[in-house]
């Protein structure tokens with residue numbers, strides 16, 4: 411049984427709902443970064459024990475939220491010892507605009523994973539980009555590097571689109587399946 415940890419920040423709940431979808435798909439454990447950018451007690455130990463770490467953050471001002479960045483900076487401690495080397499990593503983000511510079515957030519998460527000596531798992535689903543495609547089709551937003559969701563600025567958490575959440579759920583499943591295939595029991 412592989413262990414997946416989903417470490418995420420969410421200011422207003424949308425990214426949290428996405429994180430829950432990733433957890434449903436992966437069977438992983440959620441680890442919320444709080445409003446001060448801190449992990450709950452036992453959080454670092456849980457990350458150390460994980461085979462796969464999935465990063466999640468809203469895109470704010472074209473990048474990850476400062477709370478996620480504080481967590482990333484604090485991960486310099488395991489980085490010193492390369493304690494997360496060869497773990498699997500993946501990432502997801504959510505923002506208001508269709509594009510909204512979400513890729514900047516995913517790109518940062520990939521860089522963080524590489525600094526830790528990890529192996530990156532992308533979305534692995536072709537985009538639904540034909541004329542016939544509709545908004546709730548798999549990967550309608552057309553990401554390759556990780557899962558993304560769009561929550562319009564006036565959308566409540568309950569308004570999040572089922573297609574984006576299903577894409578996140580399938581992404582979680584993929585991370586768990588890749589971990590089971592690549593990592594020794």
Ligand SMILES: Cc1cc2nc3c(=O)[nH]c(=O)nc-3n(C[C@H](O)[C@H](O)[C@H](O)COP(=O)(O)O)c2cc1C
Nearest residue numbers: 420421422423424425468470471472505506507510
């Ligand atoms: C400070 C701030 C900056 C934001 N910057 C962006 C942005 O660069 N691009 C975008 O598309 N949406 C942006 N948004 C919208 C959020 O990404 C969006 O509301 C998202 O659903 C928030 O996720 P959360 O509920 O998990 O905090 C911003 C929101 C805030 C509060």
